[in-house]
Amino acid sequence: MNLVQETTLPNGMLVLTREVHSAPVATCCVWYRVGARNERPGITGISHWVEHMLFKGTPNIPKGEMDRLIARNGGTFNGFTSQDYTAYFETLPADRLELGLQIESDRMVNSLFDPAEVDSERTVIISEREGHENDPEWWLSEAMMAATFQFHPYRNEVIGWKSDLLAMTRDELYTHYQTYYMPNNAVLVVVGDFKTDALLRKVEHYFAGLPVGPTIPAFRGEEPEQQGERRVVVRRPGPAEYVQIGFHAPSCKHPDFAPLVILDAVLSGAKGMGFGGGAQTNRSARIYRALIETQLAAYAGSGFRAMYDPYLFELDATVQEGHGAAEIEAALLHEVEKIQQDGVEPAEMAKVIKQSRAQMAYSSESVTQQALRLGMWEVLDRYTRLDTLLDELAAVSAADVQRVAQTYLIERYRTVGHFIPTAEA
Amino acid sequence: MTAIYGRTATIETAIRHVMPNGMVALLQRNPSSPIVTVRGEVRVGAVHESAEQNGLAVFTGAALIRGTQSRTFQQIVAETEALGASVNAGGGLHSSGFAGRALAEDLGLILEILAEMIQRPTFPAHEVERLRNQFLMGLRESEQETRTQASRAARAMLFPPKHPYSRLSSGTIQTVQALRREDMIAFHALYHPRVMTIAIVGDIDPPQVLAALERVFGGWEPLHTPPEQTLPPVPPLAGVQRRDLALPGKVQSDLLYAVHGLSRTNPDFYAANVANMILGRLGMGGRLGDNVRERQGLAYSCGSSLDADLGAGPWAALAGINPANVERAIAAILHEISEFCTQGPTPEELSDAHDYMTGSLALGLETNDGIAGTLLGIERYGLGLDYIARYPGIIRSIDAEQIIAVARKYLSTENYVVVSAGPSAR
Structure with missing residues (x-):
């Protein structure tokens, strides 16, 4: 794979470029270091709403024209907001790549936030939230986050609380935009079929003139150490009981990140290493064999994500008929206890490391996947982590896996959630 | 348009090979990728099931991986997942599909296992029951999904009850509960190489892959003819x-x-x-x-x-x-x-x-x-x-x-x- 070239514009904007000539396509994406992590009560969901407003036009590209320009040029584009970042991308036929640069440069500083558009988008976003609310597991997940994080903004869903969505004003949105959308808080990633020198001249043309903004507000909200197990119950109409368990765990920058990734893979297969394109690897893993093959659960798995701040190691399951949430909670925890007591087998270690290599290859297929993965790692830590990640994983020992299971996956640090269906109305 | 031309050439240069048993193989070499994708279909699906057996095509397709004459389900997933590879199969409305993904060097194993799943599945009784319970939970969940229920109702209003489009291929709790292992064996017997296509794309050596396909699929010569795909007439909507x-x-x-x-x-x-x-x-x-x-x-x-x-x-x-x-x-x-x-x-x-x-x-x-x-x-x-x-x-x-x-x-x-x-x- 070609090397990534790193360029910093005088206004502080970092530009990462990688030539890939296997197909006549290219992706450009811009990452802002802002997300639900940067929100406080009263304005939860604001980062996601701002993302929506960036599709609502600038003085140069009126609302609707952006969609038409992309479509006319045979491209796709979108945006997404997470706890740690907000990102926008355009994937285009390679000879139309400049359009992506033009749009991203323009909307970084010129987005209108027309009050009428803000109001119309309010109901769109509430509708997005209400779509989530149709899913019983979503209610459990929202309650789990609010219990797991008592102080850190990770307690709030990215979409925001409904009362905040009803109350937020145009000025709050615009202030948030002006605070975080500036070249010195952004990373531009371009991957695809282009010549770097020519591309960088265009990048300079579109981005070098954008003004440096004020210093980004310092983050506050470190989560204090949990002092004992917490439990959450959600009772609503639903088709089944569901169990979710979250243990406080370190961020992606911590030395125990790699052992925890391996622990997750041992429990439920190595996961996709980025944005789409993974392969299913969970069916020979411990949780599937212990909970699904035994018909205790219709679904069961684990998860551990790369996050900027310390986040969670998660377990979850859909309880099969004839069983109860408490029984399935115990079965999930029993799989953890076995590793805490007996460690993992050398063959399991070899398997999940090979799976990780394969997953890394599967999620490098398209220029979009490559660009998004580079941007995400740059925002979370450094994009160069992608070059060392597989080596970090390969260096993990079975003893490390057992140790992190003993250190983090303990009663004191866990929150357990049960979804219990109520009788139908 | 010059940008598109490069890819146009690659689709046009794909190899289309008809095997003696009628199966069609489509191969495209993509040397820029260290991985191989296999995707295929047998054009036998829910359109071939009765209303009483609604869900049979989907259930049968999903059961292919649950055991073959040479491997159990846990052997299949253990062997493939040890390589970071995956195989899957599933039934649909018009066809039953299958897929595999592997690093290029592991393609041989993926083809061997997919060929077993398609030609020699055994539908072990205990695996059928496990799968049935997973399906039933999925159906209970979908009974409370607004999108699925709206779609189910619309299909029932658009198409007469005899028409396979009048229902969802996933079946209902009732029909899936009633499906028997023998029904799956009988439905699988409809599969036929003359209605099967396999596409293989990645860093492959086409002559080698064709030889491998001949080895694992060449002996598949069912005595019956493949089922036809015909649909009953649909009265126009009134009002x-x-x-x-x-x-x-x-x-x-x-x-x-x-x-x-x-x-x-x-x-x-x-x-x-x-x-x-x-x-x-x-x-x-x-x-x-x-x-x-x-x-x-x-x-x-x-x-x-x-x-x-x-x-x-x-x-x-x-x-x-x-x-x-x-x-x-x-x-x-x-x-x-x-x-x-x-x-x-x-x-x-x-x-x-x-x-x-x-x-x-x-x-x-x-x-x-x-x-x-x-x-x-x-x-x-x-x-x-x-x-x-x-x-x-x-x-x-x-x-x-x-x-x-x-x-x-x-x-x-x-x-x-x-x-x-x-x-x-x-």
């Missing part, structure tokens, strides 16, 4: 049929408008596809999205879909709506359809649709998966490997008059089905 489904605990309603569309081989297909793009897909959901989402702020998503395959599937508009706004959204959808049928597309909309549909071809052909899927589609509908080269010409030939004609012929504001599924009406 407006509406259903409102109340589901407990829901906050949002899913809304679905539908009429009969057309089959993939219908000469109107391309005009209808361009019309659908303008009506409900382009940008943020075409005209429908522009009205319902952008102008009225009624929904997070609103758009349309055209389901054209063996027979005429639904041509549908969909939206997720606050229950208080369901009537407004229905009115908005009907208004947009009526306007579209009367006035047709603007010159700008038409040229945007032409440009998007032709320009975005390159994006769909970037990955092994995208190339394999395109090759399968080309084979399924007999389009020829020059299809991608011909496609821009076909799309650009569609004019406003043709679009108005198909919109008036198929869409309607007088004869249609409309379903809402969500919180009970107040």
Whole structure:
């Protein structure tokens, strides 16, 4: 794979470029270091709403024209907001790549936030939230986050609380935009079929003139150490009981990140290493064999994500008929206890490391996947982590896996959630 | 257009090989990728099952991996997952599909296992019961999903009960509970190499792969002939049929408008596809999205879909709506359809649709998966490997008059089905 070239514009904007000539396509994406992590009560969901407003036009590209320009040029584009970042991308036929640069440069500083558009988008976003609310597991997940994080903004869903969505004003949105959308808080990633020198001249043309903004507000909200197990119950109409368990765990920058990734893979297969394109690897893993093959659960798995701040190691399951949430909670925890007591087998270690290599290859297929993965790692830590990640994983020992299971996956640090269906109305 | 040309050449240079038993192999070498994608289908699906056995094709397809004459389910997943590879299979409405993904050096094992799953599955009784319980839980969950329930109801209103399009291929709790292992064995016996296609894309050596395919599939020579795909006639819709489904605990309603569309081989297909793009897909959901989402702020998503395959599937508009706004959204959808049928597309909309549909071809052909899927589609509908080269010409030939004609012929504001599924009406 070609090397990534790193360029910093005088206004502080970092530009990462990688030539890939296997197909006549290219992706450009811009990452802002802002997300639900940067929100406080009263304005939860604001980062996601701002993302929506960036599709609502600038003085140069009126609302609707952006969609038409992309479509006319045979491209796709979108945006997404997470706890740690907000990102926008355009994937285009390679000879139309400049359009992506033009749009991203323009909307970084010129987005209108027309009050009428803000109001119309309010109901769109509430509708997005209400779509989530149709899913019983979503209610459990929202309650789990609010219990797991008592102080850190990770307690709030990215979409925001409904009362905040009803109350937020145009000025709050615009202030948030002006605070975080500036070249010195952004990373531009371009991957695809282009010549770097020519591309960088265009990048300079579109981005070098954008003004440096004020210093980004310092983050506050470190989560204090949990002092004992917490439990959450959600009772609503639903088709089944569901169990979710979250243990406080370190961020992606911590030395125990790699052992925890391996622990997750041992429990439920190595996961996709980025944005789409993974392969299913969970069916020979411990949780599937212990909970699904035994018909205790219709679904069961684990998860551990790369996050900027310390986040969670998660377990979850859909309880099969004839069983109860408490029984399935115990079965999930029993799989953890076995590793805490007996460690993992050398063959399991070899398997999940090979799976990780394969997953890394599967999620490098398209220029979009490559660009998004580079941007995400740059925002979370450094994009160069992608070059060392597989080596970090390969260096993990079975003893490390057992140790992190003993250190983090303990009663004191866990929150357990049960979804219990109520009788139908 | 120069940008597209590179990929056009690669689809056109794919190898199409018909094996002596009738199975078609499509191979494309993509040396830029260290991985291999296998995708295939046997054109036997839910269209071949009775209403009483609804869910049989899906259940049978999913059970292929649960044991073969040489490997148990746990052996299959242990062997493949140890390499970071995966194999899967599943039944669908028109065909039963299968797929594999591996690092290039592991392709041989993937083909061997897929060949076993397709030709020699054993449907072990205990595995069938495990799978049945997973399916039943999935069905209980989907019984409370607004989108699935709206779709189920609309199909039952659009198509007569004997027609396979009148139901969802996933079956119902009742029918899946009643399916027996013998039913799956009998259904699997319909599979036939003459209706099977396999596409393999990645860093492969085509002669070697053809030899491997001959080795693992060459001996498959069923005595029977493959089942035909025919569908019963469908009476036209008369008037407006509406259903409102109340589901407990829901906050949002899913809304679905539908009429009969057309089959993939219908000469109107391309005009209808361009019309659908303008009506409900382009940008943020075409005209429908522009009205319902952008102008009225009624929904997070609103758009349309055209389901054209063996027979005429639904041509549908969909939206997720606050229950208080369901009537407004229905009115908005009907208004947009009526306007579209009367006035047709603007010159700008038409040229945007032409440009998007032709320009975005390159994006769909970037990955092994995208190339394999395109090759399968080309084979399924007999389009020829020059299809991608011909496609821009076909799309650009569609004019406003043709679009108005198909919109008036198929869409309607007088004869249609409309379903809402969500919180009970107040």
